[in-house]
Amino acid sequence: AQKITQTQPGMFVQEKEAVTLDCTYDTSDPSYGLFWYKQPSSGEMIFLIYQGSYDQQNATEGRYSLNFQKARKSANLVISASQLGDSAMYFCAMREGPRRDDKIIFGKGTRLHILP
Amino acid sequence: DAGVTQSPTHLIKTRGQQVTLRCSPKSGHDTVSWYQQALGQGPQFIFQYYEEEERQRGNFPDRFSGHQFPNYSSELNVNALLLGDSALYLCASSANTGVETQYFGPGTRLLVL
Numbered sequence: 001a002q003k004i005t006q007t008q009p010g011m012f013v014q015e016k017e018a019v020t021l022d023c024t025y026d027t028s029d030p031s032y033g034l035f036w037y038k039q040p041s042s043g044e045m046i047f048l049i050y051q052g053s054y055d056q057q058n059a060t061e062g063r064y065s066l067n068f069q070k071a072r073k074s075a076n077l078v079i080s081a082s083q084l085g086d087s088a089m090y091f092c093a094m095r096e097g098p099r100r101d102d103k104i105i106f107g108k109g110t111r112l113h114i115l116p
Numbered sequence: 117d118a119g120v121t122q123s124p125t126h127l128i129k130t131r132g133q134q135v136t137l138r139c140s141p142k143s144g145h146d147t148v149s150w151y152q153q154a155l156g157q158g159p160q161f162i163f164q165y166y167e168e169e170e171r172q173r174g175n176f177p178d179r180f181s182g183h184q185f186p187n188y189s190s191e192l193n194v195n196a197l198l199l200g201d202s203a204l205y206l207c208a209s210s211a212n213t214g215v216e217t218q219y220f221g222p223g224t225r226l227l228v229l
Binding site for chain 1: 149166222223
């Protein structure tokens, strides 16, 4: 069974609109971490945001926020006021376990296209 | 402050050959993880090194091996290359303490012919 599911292979969004990228995860471990990464066409993975399973507040980093719904095992990424430079692949990932050296599992990604 | 660096950027090999990829972690980071990203897929975890030892390994055969040096840099070695080893190989570094983030390098694109 997939541990990380990103159901949107591709999305087209008008510039300046808000974007929500979906991510659901599957784990029985009470301690885990959730990450979002951006991968432009150059290939480099850029860290965007992190949410720990015990964090009470949703994580935010500038225009990025993580809508963490623990009971639904959902960790959607919200990008406010999208920009042309946001066009890229976006990956949701999970560290399953409490230790920093626990493996990180990635989803298959969502390709986001921002339209001018 | 230099980020994660990887070399070479591109590499072409033939089946059966061996390859070594290199990674220097971000300043202040002591842990290095390696990932394989096939075209159109998310990265797959290969292994992680800390204190010069492999402490976690993904579902990859023994043809994939690694090493970490005292300066925290790392190498990924792949023996007996197969066509299916063609991929982007990403190195990520992190610190064992403090804020939990993992920073990736630009990757090495390996093509096996």
